[in-house]
Amino acid sequence: MIGFGQVNKVKDKNAYLYILSNKDGIIKAVNLINDKLRTLNKFNQVINNILTHSKYLVACAENIEFKINDSNDFNNYWIAGFSNADPSFQIKIVNREDKLKN
Numbered sequence: 001m002i003g004f005g006q007v008n009k010v011k012d013k014n015a016y017l018y019i020l021s022n023k024d025g026i027i028k029a030v031n032l033i034n035d036k037l038r039t040l041n042k043f044n045q046v047i048n049n050i051l052t053h054s055k056y057l058v059a060c061a062e063n064i065e066f067k068i069n070d071s072n073d074f075n076n077y078w079i080a081g082f083s084n085a086d087p088s089f090q091i092k093i094v095n096r097e098d099k100l101k102n
Helices: 023-033 040-051 057-061 077-082
Strands: 006-009 016-019
Touching: 023 040
Parallel strands: none
Antiparallel strands: 006 016
């Protein structure tokens, strides 16, 4: 278990969203998928959208050596089991400015 985030059902669809916004939770999720992604597209999304994002850069840059799984061993059942059926994976960084309270 990641211990962070929330799962929400998408209204009027047979779909659910897992939303992680806590920095520690995102770092934990990145560590869980480290060395498991096999496509350059998804690997680059993590590198370019999370690990180099200013919100996570300091915490990640020193501790995570993010690697792609480029082995010839296709006994990597993690992503197949995780995405059984009709998966969609998205990485979205939402920047919210702090609002001043009156």
